[in-house]
Amino acid sequence: MERQIDVRTKQVSPAFVVRDTADQDLWATVLNQLDDVAENLQLDSGIHAILRQPERELTVSVPVVMDDGHIEVFTGYRIQHSSARGPCKGGIRYHPAVNLNEVRALAALMTWKCAVVNIPYGGAKGGVQCEPGELSQDELCRMTRRFTAMIMPIIGSRRDIPAPDVNTNPQVMAWITDTVSMLERKTVIDIVTGKPIPLGGSKGRTEATGRGVAITTLELLKRQGIAPNDARVAVQGYGNVGSHAATILNGMGCQIVAVSDVTGGLYKGDGLDISGINKHVTAHPKGLLEGYGAPGVEQIDNDELLTSDVDVLIPAALEHQIRADNADDIRASMIVEGANGPTTREADSILGERGVVVVPDILANAGGVVVSYFEWVQDLQCYFWDEKEVNDNLKRIMVRSFKEVWDFSQEKDVPLRLGAYMLAVDRVANAVKSRGVFP
């Protein structure tokens, strides 16, 4: 009997067309930012032109036999912005709104992020346009394996090493590892990072970003002549990044006077009991701060946290928390961006005029990509480090990176954000220049 084949190609819904315009704006924003930096660096126009364009863009169709037997065809992307400094590095995301412009922009941002911490990677990003929650585990596995097979010509442990991103996780990375291993007929654990530890993942990855934020904060305090014991810190967001940053800073002597999550915040002028809060959060069925109480602890909301009387504010929740309408009210003299993009461009200008020192996300939250680099190094060597070695090496790289960004910004007399981007672009440009243009 002839089997009827039902093929459905996933179409982008009109709802996302509007967003696509925003994504074009985003790619344009990334290019504008590069143009500003190039002007500040007086970058060679030829090298500038090279960096304005991704090296390679691959669009693939990803047909998947769904559980009910019909075939759906998804669209996937892998974009490599630059491999001048080393193999490309960047996550793979599963989301209905993934598109070329978004992936282009994110790939370029990865190039700068890897360069600012001086790890030998270029930048890449990838994704599949899908609604992951609607896919069963089996469908998700089949889609991942087919996507992997389709992008295999351009990925590899010395070419391009993917990692988790929005709606992907260590399990997805394990499927990618297995697919490449089966097709290459050998075990290839160095093809991705963010794997489960039994499959070559690195110890210390869970805390890496928060630890990096804490190390950066301590370096900033040192430059400002403030001892950790005298520093009052507020942390917005008590998830994986915020909670680890608060715990490590508290362990180094800082007074964490305010923390918050989606349920609200806690404030205590002479310092919160972070160990007690962590016990409460661990015992809470949803891992939240709500319900915590101790003598002298006041309940505050997220807006009050942002404007609390502290030396250091660490926004480690979501984007756009510090905006033009609240930037003037911020009392902290230092901001360390644990989250991606917590400060809007307008707010950044206001803070700059007020003399507030902002450590940008590209540097402050780079601890995660640094430990991903360590995972790759360990996989290549087939020799795995203990957690102390991971943490010690992370500290060494974050301290060095902070110093380099700080010194560069001082030398050029620019804010840390611009300094970090200038340093990153300068490094990539120098690599391009040294290698020359092939042939």
Add this chain to the structure above:
Amino acid sequence: MSKVSTKERTKTTAVDTAAPFRWPDANSTAELVLDEGLAFCARKAGLDSVESVIESLRQGESTVHQYCRYGLAKKVAESIGQLDENVKSVYTLDYDATPQDRCFGADDQASLIHLIVWAGRKTDALDALVKALDRALVQAYAELVNVPQLTHLLDVQIVDDADVEGRRGYGALLSSIHNRPIKVWAR
């Protein structure tokens, strides 16, 4: 797949009568949301019954919690949209500083259901509707999964046109590339 209503599985108690807002059928709406959300979870997680889903939830199985959260998010979004004509669309999102760190963070069972509701305007009625639905859902879900200390299941942020157009607060996330939410319901 066996069809057992949430009512039969749990003794759902009435919503707090002292609450500032009660809409006529909070408990039955919560039961419907749970029934359909758990059935969705069973299908996607490859489990043969809703009872297996509940057992897996009780055991803290991460993937099942993940599907359950998504299934409930869709049904909650649908209910909110149907009960308030002012609602335009509803999105679900994962919440942490960076998406890469989200997957290395707490287990999925420890996550609230994070929703962004885009409404024509923010009203007290919509706020009360969300709170009442959360209360009813918490009571039913807490008994079902055996977490009596649960006080919230939903984290709902309401945004209006000005928030979205001005990219203010949670309105900014709808066009975010870092923590991009997924649309689960639209009018």
